[in-house]
Structures are given as C-alpha cells and as structure tokens.
Amino acid sequence: MEENTVKPGLFEKGGKLGWLHSTWDAFDTFLRVPATVTSKGAHVRDSLDIKRVMIIVAIALVPAALFGMWNVGYQHDIAMHDLPGFWYQFFWGLWKVIPLYLVAYIVGLGIEFAGAQIKGEEVNEGYLVSGMLIPLIVPVDVPLWMLALAVAFAVIFGKEVFGGTGMNFLNPALLCRAFLFFSYPSSMSGSQVWIARRCGADAITGATPLSYMSEGMDAITGAHFSFWNMFAGTIPGSVGETSVIAILIGAFILIWTGVASWKIMVSSVAGALFVGWLGTAFGATDVPAYVQLVMGGFAFGTVFMATDPVTSAQTECGKWIYGFLVGALCITVRLFNPGYAEGMMLAILLMNTFAPLIDHCVTSSATKKRAKKVSVA
C-alpha cells in the first residue's frame, strides 16, 4: 500500500529521469552499498560481491601499470637520451598511457552503460577490469582511433551480444588486442612500434626479445636481452607486459585473495616449461624453457588473462588441463611461427573456445564414475 503513495524518485522507474535508471544505479551503488535485503533463500549473505572481486583484480594490475608507465619513458630515454631521471621518465610515460586509458574506459563503459540502459539492467562491473587491461597489452603508440574501434568491437561482439559479463566466452581484452592485430598488423607488430616517440617524430626502432626468437638464444643475448632484464621488465614491449616482477606481485594478490585460480597459473607455467623443454630437446630452438617464461606476454597472459573466471574452464580438474594447454600452445606458436612469435594471445583465445569442451569432458566423466559407484545401503 505504502509504495503507491510515495512519489518515485527522480531516477526511479516512473520518475522524470527514469530512463536513466541504470546509469543512476551504477553511480549510486558505486558510492553506497545497495539497501536491498534478501527476499528468498539465505537470509544473510557474504559481504563479497562482484564489485569487490573486480576491484581486487584492478589493484593487482596496478604494479604492472605503474611499472609500464615508467618503462615507456625509460625506453624512450634509452633511444633518444632526452628524459633525465626517474620522475621525468615516469611522468612522460604517464602522459603517454593516460590517453589509452581514457579511450578504453570512455568507449567501453559508454557502450556498457548504453547496453544496460537499453536492457533496463544494472551495469556490470566486468569492464572495470577489461578497461584496466586493454592499455597494458597494446603498444604504447597505437593510434587512439584504432583503439577506440577495437574496444567497441570487443565490447559489443565479445560481450554484449552474449548478454554481458558472465555470459561471454572470449576474454574481451584479448579480443580487443586480436582485433587490432589482425586489422592493423603494421601498428601492432614489427620493430617500429614498441618505443614511444614524441609527437611528429619518426618511429624509433626497438625490437622485443621475441623477434629474435627464431634466431636463437645467441641473437637474444646479442641484442642485450638478459634473463634478468627481461625478468625486471626494462625492455621494449606492450605497456604492462614486460615486468615479470610487477606481474608476480599481482599474481600474489590474486592468489592470496582467491580471486584468480592458482591452478591455471601453475599449470600454464608447467605447460610452457614442458613444450619449451621439448623444443630444446629436439633441437627446434636453443632458447631454454625458463627464458620463455619471462619473454613477451606469457607471464601477463598467464596471470591476468588465462585466469579470467568467466572464459576459463569452470571445473577444478578442467582448470589444470586448460592452463597446461594455454602454456603449451603459447610456446608451440613461438617455436614454429617465426613470423609472429607472440603466441600467448592466440593460445588463450583458442583455449577460451575450448574451455566449455574441456568442462564437458570433465563433468561427463565424473558423472559416469558416479553412476558406477556401488550402493552400500
């Protein structure tokens, strides 16, 4: 009875700006926990919600993002000698990376909000993480219009058409990168794109260790890449992928909080080491397996992309299989595809597609085993 006499609020259904309800709700619940109380089932609930899960991933990404910003400036300084000191390098990198973040968030969140508005649903938090990831996995000088187009493609065709976060089967951030890679390969690969340049200046040549992959370990060390500077991350590459140290800090946060699956991370490393070892044992390469772990996007992909709970395998046993195959496939691409040695993106996307099949096999074999159990009562 009471509800009928209370005038609907400005943004509530029936209110003057009711059509903006989803947007209002997103900001409102961003600030304050909603007042909704349980209506059926368990009367009390855990204080963990999807917002918290997503913010944990975002926090875990911060070390990689901060390191990446500094490294953008540092790599430029190595090539051009015009950025004296740590803070110059950091702020120059920040200045370069901020536009990527702005584009990723404005385009991505814009579409998410519009989608939620049209469907009359609450805005999903999933894009908080995707938007945080995307700038970290592209070359820093990628043209912003390309990025905007790729983000729009990834959000609309990777996620919204399936029903939003939780319904998608491909990792949206990786889909964005794949779109860029296949549509604009010249801006995404080669040796001209990895070091940021000043406005209007010519491209700076600076290859990543992976581009020497086909030539072997001597070529990699010959280009002044040691295991330790690849581990620390002071090398050219996509913004956030270079520093294994920063990524390990993130991995620790994700595993400690239980937000990402350690099983996937461990098995992915195992898969990479296994194929890396096969590669050296059969003479396909002389790059030791452990060096594979610190090159390119392997570490970043293993920790932040392969573990996406929505697009990875859902069963515990399936996670072991899925992770192992991601790692193994990534190194296989590196060994046999000299033209494009960065196998992580394709390995994860391919395994995303196969994750439901892995789960299907795991669940049906478990069900069959159960059916065979002898009844004792």
Next chain:
Amino acid sequence: MSNNIVLKKGLDIPIDGVAALETIKTVTPDVVAVKPTDFKGFAPRLLVKEGDKVLAGSPVLADKQNPDILLTSPVSGTVQEISRGDKRKVLAVVIKADGSNGSVDFGKKDPKAMGSEEVKETLLKSGLWPSIIQRPYGVIANPALTPKAVFVSAFSTAPLAADAEFAFKDDFQAIQAAVTAVSKIAKVHVCVKGGDSIFAKLQDATLHTVIGAKHPAGNVGVQISHISPIKKGETVWTLNLASLAAIGKVFTEGKLILDRMVAVTGPAALKTGYVRALPGTPVSALEGCFDKEVETRFISGDVLSGENIGSNGFIGFFDNQVTLIKEGRERELFGWAKPFRFNQFSSSMAYFSWLLPKKKYKMDTNTHGGRRAFVCSDVYGKVLPMDIFPVYLIKACLAGDIDKMEQFGIYEVLPEDLALCEFVDPSKNDIQAMISEGIDLMIKEMA
C-alpha cells in the same frame, strides 16, 4: 559398529547470538497453527470448520491425493480461524487452546513387537506421517513405497542451530523407541557428531560418525550422499530428532506430544536460550526476547534455509530454532571499496575477516551487492562437501533441462544443501529458489 565419514569442505558462519544453554520458559500459547505449507507435496483438504472442538491428535487436514495422510492438532481447543491465501489456498488452521490436556488416545504400544504395517498405521493416524520427508525432492513420504533406507542426522551444523545434546537430553528413550519402530519399515542410518554423543548409544540403527563437522556436515542430504547416494528410481526417507521424539512418545505414551525445546537465537535477540514450545506457536509468544522498536526479521529455522515468518508468524513444524536478525537497510558508504570492513563477515580472502577468526558478527539481511550473472567458478565447491558440480546443476535447473539435472545430481539435493553456495555467491543469486524450481519441474515432469 560405527562408520566414519570424513568431510573437509564447508563453512561455519560466525554469526552472533548462539542460544545460551538454559531454559527460559515454557510457552503456553493462546493459539497454535497447523500449517499445511510446511509440508511439500501436501494438498490440504479441510476436515474441520471454524468453531469445531479438537483434541491433541484430532485430524484437522487430510491430503487430497492420499486421504490417509493427516495433519492433526497439536493442542486441544477450538478451531478459531482458517487463514487462506491466493485462490483460497489454506495457509493455516488456527486453533485456540483451551488449556486442558485433552488428547486422542492412540494406545501405548511396544515398537519392538510391532510389524511395519502397524507402525505405518500409527504414524498415519497420529498425524506424524508427514514428518517423514522423502527424497528425491523432499516431499511427504508415500506410504505405499518402501524406501531404500531411513536417514537421521543426530546433530545440526546450521548457523546457531539448537544443540541437539541439550535440546533432546530428556527425549532419548522416546527417540530410541521411534528408531526401533521405523527400523521395522526400513534400515535406519543415524549420523552422530562424535563418539561421546548421547545418540551414539542408539540401538536398531547403523551409526555413522561425521568427522570434520563444518556446516553442512549436519545436513542429512550431505550424509546420504556419502553413505549411499540416491540414484534414479530410488527413494530414501529422512526424519529429524524432534519428529522422532514425537513418534516415540506416540508409542510409549499413547498420545501426541509435540512440544520440543526451541532455541531462540540470533544477533537481534535480546535474550537467547531455549523455550519449550509446540510447532505452530506464534513467535509473538516469545515476547521479551526481541526489541519491538527494531525492524526485525523473524526466521523459523536457521538463517540459511529458515522461513521468514514475520512478526505474526508461527514456528514451523520441522523447526526447533527461531532466529532473529535485523533487516539491513542501511547503506554503507564505499562498502565494497573499503580495505577493511571489520563488522562485515566474508569467507573470502578478499576481505580481512581472516584476521579475526574468533569474532562473531551481528549480521543483517543486506545482500551486500547487486545481482549478477555467475562469474566466479570456484567459490561454490569449497562449501559443498558433495560429489556434484553446483554451478552446472544450478544452470541445468535454470534451463529446465531434465536430462542435465539428472546427470548433475538433482536426486541427491534439496535447496538447503546448497544454501552455503548461496551465502558465498558474490553474484547474489537466489540459488535455493533456483534449485527448488528445478525440483518442482522434476516432480511435474516425472509424475
């Protein structure tokens, strides 16, 4: 002979307000309700009208499909009101107690000397048959079937549950008589918490000791799945201790004696402890245990699977616990983003509840977040010590896919078994309701 069941998974929710081990009072209510809605699968047909006189044990309602199944009055008195809901559905028959102890005489019997048909007949006549729950689906037992086995959990691990050793300390003989009687129908399995439990002395039953008793280890469904999983075509029955005590008393005393120790619990309870009360007692009779000024949720049962009965409601037939919690309508600023929320519990390491392992929380009914699609995949299995894939089962229920529901174990579960999955779900789905809808679909399709 005792068998051990070792369970590792589960979660004890650290909610404040465990019942003090003392008896507050014996409640003698003015009115008592017989609620057909407590019994799944019971289609009520009225046998009384307003103004009729009844004794404790007089039939009040019969099942439309199986007229032998009766619900009887727990007290002697007069039918005061028949409360109805939508489509004139009978919600409750409210009986005004006259204070006398008049009751129907069922005749004292020795269960040891009885056959299965005699036992069934006594249970049906006394109105205690509906206390037998049949799985799959958790419906009233079908008297025409002989189950594979009967299962009893002699302890509860639900949040703030009544301590069975305390609540039933005077009822051992009655429970023993009931176990003996039911064992005439089928083999009885009793699960106890440890060897020192008073129920470890029960005869005529196979005893199982559950080790590692985090919730839901005390749920009979979890125990069944470890003793003898239910397969398609099989049925098992379950009974709780309160029902067994009443069944035993029908045999030993010849009368329907339903009163039991009910634990008054919860963070919103001013005073916790035990009261002796009948099922169907109005919660308003617990005056003095709650603050009328605070918006309180009255739950018959525990916070995970109990029913919200409201301040005018009646204690459910199967419950020996009332939980009082505050409605959580306060809006915490930046709740999800705060690094520390020491007054909110989370089983997840994403908060810092693990720093305070002994703290008891004053939980309320806030959902702590909006509803989302299933995102996290590994939180549910950690709190479910059963050999099933919870999310797959839930999704099969949502899709209404009978084959998949069978494959993923719908025969083995009742909503209460997945209640902890619902508690930990960061996507805030109503998982018990989803399972319940799946079960309803199974009942409809498999009939």
